[in-house]
Amino acid sequence: MAGPFPEFHTKDLPVYPSDLFIEWINIAIEEGVYEPHTMTLSTIDESGAPDARILILKNVTRNKWYFATSATSRKREQLKSNRRVALMFNWSTIDRQIRIRGVASKMTAEASSRDFLERSSEAREIALLGNQSKEMIHREDIDKELLKTRVLLKQTPNIVRPTWTLYEVDANEVEFW
Numbered sequence: 001m002a003g004p005f006p007e008f009h010t011k012d013l014p015v016y017p018s019d020l021f022i023e024w025i026n027i028a029i030e031e032g033v034y035e036p037h038t039m040t041l042s043t044i045d046e047s048g049a050p051d052a053r054i055l056i057l058k059n060v061t062r063n064k065w066y067f068a069t070s071a072t073s074r075k076r077e078q079l080k081s082n083r084r085v086a087l088m089f090n091w092s093t094i095d096r097q098i099r100i101r102g103v104a105s106k107m108t109a110e111a112s113s114r115d116f117l118e119r120s121s122e123a124r125e126i127a128l129l130g131n132q133s134k135e136m137i138h139r140e141d142i143d144k145e146l147l148k149t150r151v152l153l154k155q156t157p158n159i160v161r162p163t164w165t166l167y168e169v170d171a172n173e174v175e176f177w
C-alpha cells in the first residue's frame, strides 16, 4: 500500500449503502484496481463450519448484491441449509474494504438463464463442464471435455446449463472501511 488513497467523508452519505458501494467500485475501476468486481462469498456448512471462495459480482440493485453459481456445487448445498452469507470486497491498492452480511435467495430460472447467456463463450464452456467443486481429474481429460463443450456451444449457441443459478443477497449490514 503506497497511497495517497481516496478520501472518505461520512457527511452527506447516500441513503442506500448500495449507492455508496457503486460510488466506491467506480473509484476502484478509475484507480485501476485489479478485478474490483471479484468478491469473497462466505457460507456456513451443515455442521456450522465456515467456508469461503472468490466469485464474480453480477449486479447490484437497491441493497441487493448478485452472484451466480452451479446448483451442483458445494456452496449450493451449504446455501440450502443456511442462507446467511457474507460478501467481502478487498481493494488493497486503494486501501478499501467493503463487508456485506445478508441472506441469499435463488432467482428465477429465467433470470439465471439470462445471466448464463451474458457470460463470455469461454466462461460458458467451463460452466458447461459441470464439474464445479469436484476433485480435478487429469488435465488432458479436462481439455478433451472442454473441446466437446466448445463444439456443443458452436452447434447450440443458446444452450443454457440447467443448474446455473443466480442468487441475490439482501444485505442487512454493510461496512465501508
Ligand SMILES: Cc1cc2nc3c(=O)[nH]c(=O)nc-3n(C[C@H](O)[C@H](O)[C@H](O)COP(=O)(O)O)c2cc1C
Residues within 6 Å of the ligand: 038, 051, 052, 053, 054, 055, 056, 057, 067, 068, 069, 070, 073, 074, 075, 076, 132, 133
Ligand atoms: C477470479 C475468480 C472468479 C470466480 N467466479 C466464480 C463465479 O462467478 N461463480 C462460481 O460459481 N465460481 C466462481 N469461481 C470459482 C469459485 O471460486 C469456486 O472455486 C467454485 O465456485 C467452487 O466453490 P464451492 O466448492 O465452494 O462451491 C471463481 C474463481 C475465481 C478465481
